[in-house]
Amino acid sequence: MLGIVPASPHLLDQPTLAGRFVGLEPLRPDHLDELVAAATIDRSTYRYTWVPADRDGMAAYVDDLLAQRSAGSALPFAQRRLDDGRLVGCTRYMNIVRWAGRPAPDEVEIGGTWLAADAQRSAVNTEAKLLLMTHAFDEWGVHRVALCTDARNTRSRAAIERIGATFEGVLRSHRASYVAGEEGQARDSAMFSVVRADWPTVRSALQQRLAPTDG
Numbered sequence: 613m614l615g616i617v618p619a620s621p622h623l624l625d626q627p628t629l630a631g632r633f634v635g636l637e638p639l640r641p642d643h644l645d646e647l648v649a650a651a652t653i654d655r656s657t658y659r660y661t662w663v664p665a666d667r668d669g670m671a672a673y674v675d676d677l678l679a680q681r682s683a684g685s686a687l688p689f690a691q692r693r694l695d696d697g698r699l700v701g702c703t704r705y706m707n708i709v710r711w712a713g714r715p716a717p718d719e720v721e722i723g724g725t726w727l728a729a730d731a732q733r734s735a736v737n738t739e740a741k742l743l744l745m746t747h748a749f750d751e752w753g754v755h756r757v758a759l760c761t762d763a764r765n766t767r768s769r770a771a772i773e774r775i776g777a778t779f780e781g782v783l784r785s786h787r788a789s790y791v792a793g794e795e796g797q798a799r800d801s802a803m804f805s806v807v808r809a810d811w812p813t814v815r816s817a818l819q820q821r822l823a824p825t826d827g
Contacts, residue, residue, distance in 0.1 A: 623684045624708070624717075627751075629743040632822070633735040636689040636743055639677055639702065643690045644670055646699035654729035660762040660799075662790045663726045677704065677724075684708070691727065693736055700731035703740055705748070707758065720748050721758040733771075735822055741775045742818040749811045756807045762789070763800040776814035777804035 629636040637643075648670045651663050664670040680686035688704040707721040722744050727737060748754045761768035763782050773779065785798035806814050 626687045627747060629747060631739040631743055633694055633739045635692040635694055636740060637692055639688040639690050643699060644674055650700050650728035660765040660790055661726050691740055693731055701727035716752040717754055719756045720754055738818060739822055756805055759804045760801045763802040769802050772804045776817050777806050779804055
């Protein structure tokens, strides 16, 4: 069961989550070189996503995420593919919101997700989302898990829809764009969610997608 760090009511203990295909490890500085290796296999799908391309950039990225964890605003994970033991990307809980007067979150966003080219469109992403949503709904008791992406990112939108999230609309000029040449500009974000009433159906569908097939 997740507890609260005594130093602050806003800092959450971070779990290690593991399934059959992927393990989600709390991000650490010593993940750096493995993340650089994962991020440089093939960068053709990273147009809309912040994925550093070299060691210095990745070091700054990891430092920033660890600072967010210390501030209580995010819980970042490294994603380890279990069949070969390789780190294949990152994901995180972010925009952790409390409004019901309890220490656990009432709403979280799953975001900042990227995967190495050879781990994309595999069971890794599906199971990672299942693990993160299971912890959010069943341990924290959240009311809502949000997911969002650059509105132009049709690949990411399709992936979010495949996990069973509901499209809620587009927020204009919502966040910073990560597209090269658009530094300092705002992007429109496609917004999705899974709410508590949706969760049993979404969980069942994800578990079915991950179930072993005969033969």
